[in-house]
Amino acid sequence: MSAARYSCLGPKGSYSELAALRFSDGEGEIVLCPDFYTAVSALQKGEADFAVLPIENSIQGGVLKNLDLLEHPDAPFAVEELVLAIDHRLATLEGVSCDAIERIYSHEQAIGQCSEYLRTRFPGAKLLYTRSTAESLEKLDAHSAGIVGAHAKKQGVVLSQENIADEKRNFTRFLRLVRREEAHPKRSEKVFFCAICKHRPGSLYELLGVFARHGINLTRIESRPIRDVFGEYRFFIEIDGDIAREEVRTALKEAEAFCRQFHIIGAY
Structure with missing residues (x-):
């Protein structure tokens, strides 16, 4: 197999x-x-x-x-x-001094998570985005460094001894x-769904109120603009709940009634 x-x-x-x-x-x-x-x-x-x-x-x-x-x-x-x-580490070629670094490459998330360190240690360096942290290893030279995970390994590359992220608990x-079509969740601890509320006053309040009435805790909510409709938003919401429980399934069905669009992203 x-x-x-x-x-x-x-x-x-x-x-x-x-x-x-x-x-x-x-x-x-x-x-x-x-x-x-x-x-x-x-x-x-x-x-x-x-x-x-x-x-x-x-x-x-x-x-x-x-x-x-x-x-x-x-x-x-x-x-x-x-x-x-x-665990972010600064990556340089062997023998390259940090004083010689003019460019630092990494994924935008990693650069953002190390922004204070970079401003303090490399105030004049250009910050250049790559598609992943690991891709920055391909950019290293005598004047370029990268930010990679502590697990990343490549011959001739030296990683900083310490985590350079601004917040170590990252x-x-x-x-x-x-x-x-292959998803058949039987049980879950969380349910993650996507919703576009009806465009009228109180619609988001009504949507969230469904879960409050059922005593279901919201663990996350994030909004994203609807790309072809200026001023309207799509909400990504996660709740604590077992998708097998009737109470959770009822709450999701009630929530859907307050939305123009609604679908479950996952249950895990």
């Missing part, structure tokens, strides 16, 4: 690869992709059995571009979450996704 395939953001050494390895207990085949869109597409096309997406960081908040990948009713379905401790939440 072949190993399950997990698509995620590459290259080798990315945090997404680390998350995929954790999801698979080190036994899956990792399909490294150039961007998150391609990772989701690989799942949808049958080129992977699961896709792994970072969805939220404890410092930066929601990974907004990835929320957008889950906004459509036919998007993949989340069946498991993983909270990964983030965590990113990843979701394991399956094709929607």
